[in-house]
Structures are given as C-alpha cells and as structure tokens.
Amino acid sequence: MEGANLTRVSEFLLLGLSEDPRQRRLLFIAFLSMYLVTGLGNLLIILAIVADPRLHTPMYFFLANLASVDVCFTSTTVPKMLANHASGRRGIPYSGCLTQMFFFIWFAGIDSFLLTAMAYDRYAAICHPLHYATTVTPRLCGLLVALSWTAAFGNALTHTVLLTRLSFCTHNQVPHFFCDLSPLLKLACSDTFLNQVLVDTVGALPIIVPFAGILVSYTRIAAAVLRVPSAGGKRKAFSTCGSHLCVVSLFYGTLIGVYFSPMSSHTAQKDTVAAVMYTVVTPMLNPFIYSLRNSDMKGALGALISRKPGFIK
Secondary structure (H helix, E strand, C coil): CHHHHCCCCCEEEECCCCCCHHHHHHHHHHHHHHHHHHHHHHHHHHHHHHHCHHHCCHHHHHHHHHHHHHHHHHHCCHHHHHHHHHHCCCEEEHHHHHHHHHHHHHHHHHHHHHHHHHHHHHHHHHHCHHHHHHHCCHHHHHHHHHHHHHHHHHHHHHHHHHHCCCCCCCCCEECCCCCCHHHHHHHCCCCCHHHHHHHHCCCCHHHHHHHHHHHHHHHHHHHHHHCCCCHHHHHHHHHHHHHHHHHHHHHHHHHHHHHCCCHHHCCHHHHHHHHHHHHHHHHHHHHHHHHHCCHHHHHHHHHHHHCCHHHCC
C-alpha cells in the first residue's frame, strides 16, 4: 500500500470534449437534452412494463432491469460533466474520481451480463418453445439478474482497489469527460503492470464472456429459424430478436472498438467519441429501439400515456 501513501494529486482535471466556450455551451445543451431523454424514455419503459400485465414475462423483466441500469449508467458520468460545464470548473476530487470509475465499470458490466441473459431468453423461446415456461422461470430470471450485479460488482471493485495502490504525481489532466480506467493508468507515475494485466484478463471477462454467450445463442437461433419452412414463420422469429440485436451491436461495437483495438490506433479524440456512444447515445436509443420495433411495447406505452392522471395508481 506504499503507492497510496505517495499519492500527491488531490484532484483530477477532466478536460472534457472541447476547449472552445461556444462549443462547450452547445455540448451542454446537447448532453442535457440527451440525458433528459434517456431518463424519461427508460422510465416510461419501466412504468409500461410494470403497469401492463401482458408484459410480465421474462423478456420484459430483463428489459425493465436493463432500462434501470441504463439510467444509472448514464448518471455516473453526464451530471458531473454538465456541472463542470455550467460552473466552468473541471476538477473532480481524487476520491470522487475513483467512485465515478467504480460505478461506471460496475454498471457497464451489469449491462453486458443483462444483454446476455436476454439473448438466452430469446434462445429458449425460439429453440425450445415447448419447455420455455418451465426453463425460464421467475426464479431463474431473478438469479441471472443477481449474478449480473454481483459479478460486475466484483470486477469493478478489483480495478478500483488496485488503482488506489498507484501514485499520481504532478500530471492530473484526464483527456476525457469522466474518470475512465485507461486514461487514469496512463497518468500514474508508479508501476501499472499488475493493473494492466488484470485489465487484459479479468477486466476483459465481463465483455468477452457475455459477448461469446450472445454469439452462441444467436448461432443456435439462426440455425433453428432456418429450419422453419414458412417465410412468415422466419420473419416472426427474427422480429422478436431484432431490437435486442440492434442494442447489442451498438453497445459491444463501441466497447470493442475502444478496449480491444490495437493501441496504435487509439487517439484521445476517437476514444472519447466512442465513449459518448456507449455511455450516452446507446442508453438514450434503447427505449426507442425496443418501443418502435415491438407492437406489445408500443401498445403498453400508448395505454400508459393515454391514461388520465386520476387513474394512475
């Protein structure tokens, strides 16, 4: 723990997305708008699922959990960025930076595991429809959600605890709009070998293992659908997976682009743009993807919005 005692930096400076004051004002308006849309959209998804008994199924149970986590995920980074833009300050305390990084890694991991659980749900529904009700039980759904939170928590805690052993000297400018693990490791003035090894091994598991599970699930789904004789049956089967596939592509496409591409191709600007995609844009788009492509969800949202205030309980 010697490295922790050598820490000289009491706060970090988040450089944000732009130095230009005019651009910063536009960015403030844009990110505030996206944050409000994200919160409202995901809240409506949750309320619609809770209010409509037809949506009390495993698929929508996972979707409600995903919507909740997306709000938390966005709230770890955007409010602090908006506060810095509004106040003109860029500083974040050392403890606040580590706390933000912990919750960012935690909620990102939960998102990843939940997307895998949703892929398994679709696999069971399409490939084993006769056994679906006895396979994907409420108990199993609750267990999968609990495991998602627990596994992601362990991963986030490991990286955060190991970061506290590093010392940070005079360089405290983070070329990002939030405290991410990679730029913080680059600022450390002590040996980061152990941290980097764990990033490449343990840290990669919450992305690689769930992504592999999703690929296996959809490989089997595709094989099952191709055996369906009618074109209408194939379209119906694929339509239940379309929304999930769109979300998976957005989420993992940007994550893999940032954390699994060659280091020589990385620039601060490219990494920041990709981070904006998976921390802000994807959580904002998820409610639209699931509502616009799903007739049951559109019906539930329409019923929820059309209710008179006096009838909402």
